[in-house]
Amino acid sequence: MLTLCVHRQLAEFSLEIDVTCAYPVTAIFGPSGCGKTTLLNLISGLMRPDSGQISIDDTILFHAEKGIDLPPEKRRIGHVFQDDLLFPHLPVRQNLLYGYQFLASSERKFHPDTIIDLLELNTLLDRLPNLLSGGERQRVALGRAILTSPRLLIMDEPLTALDQELKDRIMPYLRHIRTDLGIPMLYVSHAIGEILQLTGQVIVLNRGQVLAHGDFFSIAHQPKILPLLETHGFENVLPVEVIASNRVQYNNQILHIPPCDRRSGTHIFIGIRANDIILSRQRPAGLSIRNALSGRILDIVETHGRRLVYIDVGKRLAAEVTPEAIEELALKIGDSVICLIKTHAIRIGPDVS
Amino acid sequence: MIFPTPEEYTVLFLSLKVGLLCVAISLPFAVLLGWVLARKNFRGKLILDGLCHLPLVLPPVVVGYLLLLLLGRRGFLGQILSDWFGMQIAFTWRGAVLAAAVVGFPLMLRSVRLAIESVDPRLERVARTLGANPLRAFFSITLRLATPGVLVGSLLAFARSLGEFGATITFVSNIAGETRTLPLAIFTYINQPDGEAAAARLVLLSIILSLGALIASEAIARKMKN
Numbered sequence: 001m002l003t004l005c006v007h008r009q010l011a012e013f014s015l016e017i018d019v020t021c022a023y024p025v026t027a028i029f030g031p032s033g034c035g036k037t038t039l040l041n042l043i044s045g046l047m048r049p050d051s052g053q054i055s056i057d058d059t060i061l062f063h064a065e066k067g068i069d070l071p072p073e074k075r076r077i078g079h080v081f082q083d084d085l086l087f088p089h090l091p092v093r094q095n096l097l098y099g100y101q102f103l104a105s106s107e108r109k110f111h112p113d114t115i116i117d118l119l120e121l122n123t124l125l126d127r128l129p130n131l132l133s134g135g136e137r138q139r140v141a142l143g144r145a146i147l148t149s150p151r152l153l154i155m156d157e158p159l160t161a162l163d164q165e166l167k168d169r170i171m172p173y174l175r176h177i178r179t180d181l182g183i184p185m186l187y188v189s190h191a192i193g194e195i196l197q198l199t200g201q202v203i204v205l206n207r208g209q210v211l212a213h214g215d216f217f218s219i220a221h222q223p224k225i226l227p228l229l230e231t232h233g234f235e236n237v238l239p240v241e242v243i244a245s246n247r248v249q250y251n252n253q254i255l256h257i258p259p260c261d262r263r264s265g266t267h268i269f270i271g272i273r274a275n276d277i278i279l280s281r282q283r284p285a286g287l288s289i290r291n292a293l294s295g296r297i298l299d300i301v302e303t304h305g306r307r308l309v310y311i312d313v314g315k316r317l318a319a320e321v322t323p324e325a326i327e328e329l330a331l332k333i334g335d336s337v338i339c340l341i342k343t344h345a346i347r348i349g350p351d352v353s
Numbered sequence: 354m355i356f357p358t359p360e361e362y363t364v365l366f367l368s369l370k371v372g373l374l375c376v377a378i379s380l381p382f383a384v385l386l387g388w389v390l391a392r393k394n395f396r397g398k399l400i401l402d403g404l405c406h407l408p409l410v411l412p413p414v415v416v417g418y419l420l421l422l423l424l425g426r427r428g429f430l431g432q433i434l435s436d437w438f439g440m441q442i443a444f445t446w447r448g449a450v451l452a453a454a455v456v457g458f459p460l461m462l463r464s465v466r467l468a469i470e471s472v473d474p475r476l477e478r479v480a481r482t483l484g485a486n487p488l489r490a491f492f493s494i495t496l497r498l499a500t501p502g503v504l505v506g507s508l509l510a511f512a513r514s515l516g517e518f519g520a521t522i523t524f525v526s527n528i529a530g531e532t533r534t535l536p537l538a539i540f541t542y543i544n545q546p547d548g549e550a551a552a553a554r555l556v557l558l559s560i561i562l563s564l565g566a567l568i569a570s571e572a573i574a575r576k577m578k579n
Binding site: 046076078081085089098 | 483494
């Protein structure tokens with residue numbers, strides 16, 4: 001259990017955090033410049049809080065009043081940065097073992113071969129980092145942090161520098177780490193879709209303050225959270241039941257999803273961006289789109305220059321529509337509409353727990 | 354005729370000894386100061402920087418004279434060293450090493466500092482989070498990545514020490530077998546009747562040594578770029 005109660009003055013605002021993170025995976029969500037990176041640096045000891053305390057389970061990492069301030073090398077926090085920051089003069093193998101070599105054998109929880117297999121790094125071991133692709137480099141950085149047998153793995157937007165295809169390829173590795181290795185994680189991102197593939201436990205941060213903390217699906221609709229999510233690509237979230245590797249069921253309606261590895265019968269969340277939903281008056285013919293959910297318009301609002309139409313399809317869905325389209329379709333509160341969603345616009349989220 | 358005499362070999366070995374020792378004693382200071390100047394911000398940084406580079410622009414004779422004032426028999430430090438440790442710096446080969454080190458130091462420092470500045474400081478922080486203490490992180494990451502620059506700086510300082518004349522002759526004089534390095538020996542032979550042949554041989558040796566050091570430094574600098 002990570003307990004944070006810290007204060008730190010930054011250039012434009014002050015960071016005031018007082019939260020307790022329940023394991024195994026907590027995500028920190030917030031716009032750029034909200035203090036996420038600073039918070040991680042405070043946890044790993046690269047920066048000092050002005051006051052407060054930080055502890056993991058029974059170990060106090062920082063305590064201003066007691067004068068405790070463990071240096072980074074004593075904290076055992078695996079810190080994965082946005083840039084992989086591999087050591088350029090060391091081949092992959094030595095990069096992986098850099099932290100491992102400092103551990104006494106009793107402290108080593110993972111064998112290097114296990115991690116090398118898990119992250120599929122076997123063929124890269126003798127290469128220098130400059131000969132690796134972006135995705136390979138980030139996998140090595142992950143492996144390097146895991147091999148220090150950390151008490152906590154903190155990840156600072158580890159996928160941001162990668163393109164979508166690579167993100168999709170790394171995500172399964174992150175889920176392996178979460179599920180198979182049992183290392184608690186604090187995952188920072190400004191992409192809610194990414195977060196939901198790992199966890200539903202979210203801390204929402206804005207200008208150094210915790211706006212909300214808890215299950216994403218229960219906080220997402222809070223009035224102070226919603227605008228933040230909407231300006232950063234709101235993800236609609238639906239609880240669904242898997243019925244085949246590429247189909248799920250929602251309120252007796254079948255949705256086609258990208259192939260996933262969940263077993264039939266599991267209940268999972270899926271995410272859909274507001275601007276990936278097309279509204280139609282009738283069920284269309286002659287379209288390649290597989291998914292059509294019918295519902296009733298609850299509300300039409302404008303935030304930050306964007307028009308959002310909220311539709312009740314059993315749960316509230318937000319669809320982003322242009323003002324012209326609203327006018328042309330003459331959309332009004334109470335109207336029935338069909339929500340069209342492309343299969344590949346659907347993100348697979350975590351299990352419903 | 355073309356081969357050096359034993360006396361000239363003594364000169365050559367003295368020059369090599371002075372050059373190598375000068376690099377050896379400058380190196381730790383250059384790494385420490387190079388790191389401070391590259392990574393730290395503090396009041397008086399410009400003044401420290403200026404002081405470190407002063408020997409580069411001062412006439413070497415002035416450097417030698419200041420060393421003599423400080424470390425000569427009547428000098429403040431010279432008296433302490435001679436009274437407490439019985440150690441003589443001025444007019445000995447140790448003084449020649451010191452004079453060469455002071456004059457060559459700015460060249461070494463500059464190269465080391467640039468090399469450290471070119472290493473991403475975040476790499477050292479990653480090393481810390483991976484469990485390396487500050488010294489270990491510095492040596493295994495930053496200094497290791499700066500090594501080509503450190504080598505280039507050492508070679509430059511070595512080459513500069515081979516050519517050191519003004520500070521040396523002012524501070525430790527021109528004593529055969531003790532402080533008579535290559536340039537001093539050449540100067541002496543030129544001023545002697547029949548000295549031209551010996552001077553020519555030493556000139557040739559100087560050219561070979563200096564050129565070798567410069568080529569080696571250039572080769573390392575090129576390798577560093579790739």
